[in-house]
Amino acid sequence: MRIAYDRSACQGHNRCYLLAPELFDVDDEGFAILLVEGDVPTELEDKARLAADNCPEYAITLEG
């Protein structure tokens, strides 16, 4: 599983950061920063799904 994060769609709701801080950090203005490159560690796949399923702006999509 890979995560695609669309910075242009992000409005800083911070749901991903609250649900999956292992996968997302947040910058000084409150926009998300994707922390993982490449495949999501298996044990974090559920958290990746939570982050994607709770983004009000559909800025996070999962591939694979």
Place this chain on the structure above:
Amino acid sequence: MSEDETAQGEAGPRPSPTDWATDFDHTHDDYAAAAPEIWDDLRGRCPVAHTDRFGGAWLPTRHEDVSAIAHDTTHFTSNSVIVSDFRPSTPAPVGFAPPITSDPPFHDFARRLLLPAFSPKAIRPLEESTRILCRSLIDALLAEAAGPDGGPEGAVVDVATAYTQHIPVGVIAHMLGVPPEDGDRFRLFIHRILEKPGQNGPTDTEDTMIFYLIQVIEDHKANPRDDLIGYLLNLEVDGKQLSDDHIIGTVALLLIAGIDTTWSAIGASIWHLAQHPEHRQRLVDDPAVMPFAVEEMLRAYAPVTMARIVAEDVEIGGRQLVKDDWVLLPFPAANRDPEFFDRADEVVLDREKNRHSAFGLGIHRCLGSNLARMELRVALEEWMARVPDFELASADPSAVRWSTGQVRGPRALPLRLLRTATPSPVAVAS
């Protein structure tokens, strides 16, 4: 946000709407009492409702339409976001209270000045003082509550006035550097602006929020301090300070947007828990569910309906919206759309898929969302820790009074306290 605080509108009750699809009035007491049922009814038979009141306004209730409007800054302007009988007189793209009343490109400038002060990491240090505030409020109300045995068990307490209303006032007053003792004045100003906009009759100039804020800002200039107003006064952009009008408008926004909204969310959540013993038990048994429960309460009881003005004619949901029409953006109605959410009318405490829009959508996403979310979570955690069991004091729904206008929450919430717990001796966790 409206600059018509002193406008002399009609006073007294308006006629009841005859049909919500063609004559809605969100400032009417009938709407306050039954808004969720009205949205559900409209979504089924007239998903973009209209009224001739307010000089012409629309009310979409489907998530799809609310989202489309919120994301469209071409056909819709934010020049005024509180629907009233008066049209805004402060020109776009700045508006009266930047950035909420601003449009691109100015909006981005005004918003980025404020974003760092409201990021999750900036808000986290406020949790401890919020927790202490909640504990002291509960201490005070339990000390005064006298049930049949003299103790708090069995006593009836209006939680809207004894608890929930004081939390956001204390937090925002601290952030802005204004006295929390002025809370009653803030709430009066906000009540006039939000609940019956333009319908309050004449107001003395010295009794307005603007007059109050001018004094507060002059005081900050004379006695500089390290708070959010001090930050705004010190800001220099391209070597220039912000104008006084910009600062006054922004401080007005932070005060108005931060108080009734969060008060409403905390109150509505406690109102829900008072009627659902299984949800109270779940929160006691499984504290890890709280972050999900907070988002679900925000979905189910989102307090805030925003508004836009049509900037260019546009079709929404099959209706033709014409330039200068008002459009309400009822995010709480979008949050209950069964086309978008499974079991939309049900509170699912651990809902795992929850793209709610309680804080809006698009570029105007609530600046204070992290602050509001923290206040709601801490207020519920502290309440449940001390009062794990409670119920509505009356079976009569009218005993709970809901606010009118675009911010919906309980303004009277009499509860019967069934069981209280001793305060935790543990130090405040952060």
